[in-house]
Amino acid sequence: MALLAGLRVPARSLLRAGARLRDAALGRWERAAGGGGDGARSFGSQRVLVEPDAATGVAVMKLWNPPVNSLSLDLLTELVISLEKLENEKTFRGIILTSDLPGIFSAGLDLTEMCGRNPAHYAEYWKALQELWLRLYQTHLVVIAAINGASPAGGCLLALSCDYRVLADNPKFIIGLNETLLGIVAPFWFKDTMINTIGHRATERALQLGLLFRPAEALQVGVVDQVVPEGQVQGAALSAMTQWLAIPDHARQLTKSMMRKATADRLLTQREADIQNFVSFLSRDSIQKALQVYLEKLRQKKG
Ligand SMILES: CC/C=C\C/C=C/C(=O)SCCNC(=O)CCNC(=O)[C@H](O)C(C)(C)COP(=O)(O)OP(=O)(O)OC[C@H]1O[C@@H](n2cnc3c(N)ncnc32)[C@H](O)[C@@H]1OP(=O)(O)O
Numbered sequence: 001m002a003l004l005a006g007l008r009v010p011a012r013s014l015l016r017a018g019a020r021l022r023d024a025a026l027g028r029w030e031r032a033a034g035g036g037g038d039g040a041r042s043f044g045s046q047r048v049l050v051e052p053d054a055a056t057g058v059a060v061m062k063l064w065n066p067p068v069n070s071l072s073l074d075l076l077t078e079l080v081i082s083l084e085k086l087e088n089e090k091t092f093r094g095i096i097l098t099s100d101l102p103g104i105f106s107a108g109l110d111l112t113e114m115c116g117r118n119p120a121h122y123a124e125y126w127k128a129l130q131e132l133w134l135r136l137y138q139t140h141l142v143v144i145a146a147i148n149g150a151s152p153a154g155g156c157l158l159a160l161s162c163d164y165r166v167l168a169d170n171p172k173f174i175i176g177l178n179e180t181l182l183g184i185v186a187p188f189w190f191k192d193t194m195i196n197t198i199g200h201r202a203t204e205r206a207l208q209l210g211l212l213f214r215p216a217e218a219l220q221v222g223v224v225d226q227v228v229p230e231g232q233v234q235g236a237a238l239s240a241m242t243q244w245l246a247i248p249d250h251a252r253q254l255t256k257s258m259m260r261k262a263t264a265d266r267l268l269t270q271r272e273a274d275i276q277n278f279v280s281f282l283s284r285d286s287i288q289k290a291l292q293v294y295l296e297k298l299r300q301k302k303g
Helices: 011-024 029-030 073-088 118-137 154-160 188-198 200-209 216-219 233-245 249-268 271-282 284-299
Strands: 002-006 008-009 048-053 058-063 094-099 142-147 149-151 163-167 226-229
Touching: 011 154, 029 200, 048 073, 058 073, 073 149, 118 154, 118 188, 118 200, 118 271, 142 233, 154 188, 163 216, 163 233, 188 200, 200 216, 216 226, 216 233, 216 284, 226 233, 249 271, 249 284
Parallel strands: 058 094, 094 142, 142 163, 163 226
Antiparallel strands: 002 008, 048 058
């Protein structure tokens, strides 16, 4: 609870009120006189703010979907659109992906999109997630994750899909694919993305146990490439970007494609079957029950 003008107001209500205020101010993103150092203007959507710097060719992309940047259908769609827009601008060579919410990078898939909905909704949701992953994983741009908060499950997938990861050093900023803890199974392309980052054995252990790593462990296992003090994460990501952008684009891009194509193709060749799997898995009573219990636990955490 927070005290506001003598009234006891749940902190969450304040956050939501803040969210509404910010929604109302959205036009400012379009109008802003440029996060861009070279006259480039900030742009974005309701949940994704893009601050492009035409001088460096780097855009900072910030997630803003309160309270926890869960990957709702809307956020997934807006991310794909923002990414596509930057890919189509010849000026841009790199993206720093980060969060505009304190303490949270992304809470992963939005559990409310996966509970108590109909099969058509599950299919639409899963297709949107596939779309985002395929685009992010294969983009010709350099993408560096500046992970400034907790990053479980789908949040970890987002980070793993980038080219380089910098994590802020705070024991609350856990990262990992914890699906088994929810009684669900990380899809094969989540698993493949992690294997490509930390190897088979470390992934098997992390996935079976649903491990959520604290910064030092995440660095040790290779889930992230760098851990820096809080407050330095974006600067460190920009420094790393300089190194990545020093490489000739064509050589780096072809190498990225060579390294990632087989993994992406594996999903591309069975996209529809993967959607059907997800829908039938999620439609099971036992899975719905497990997710509802988990969501309820999250909601009661503060109570
Ligand atoms: C078939 C297989 C398919 C897919 C694979 C699945 C992948 C996934 O990504 S599943 C989602 C997994 N995510 C998690 O397990 C994270 C759950 N959340 C948390 O652990 C914490 O919320 C946090 C560490 C991310 C943040 O903690 P904190 O700051 O203390 O916030 P709260 O826990 O109090 O949460 C605030 C508010 O947000 C709701 N919420 C949290 N996570 C989600 C989510 N993933 N989807 C939807 N909603 C979420 C939480 O219930 C609270 O809601 P209320 O304000 O209504 O109480």
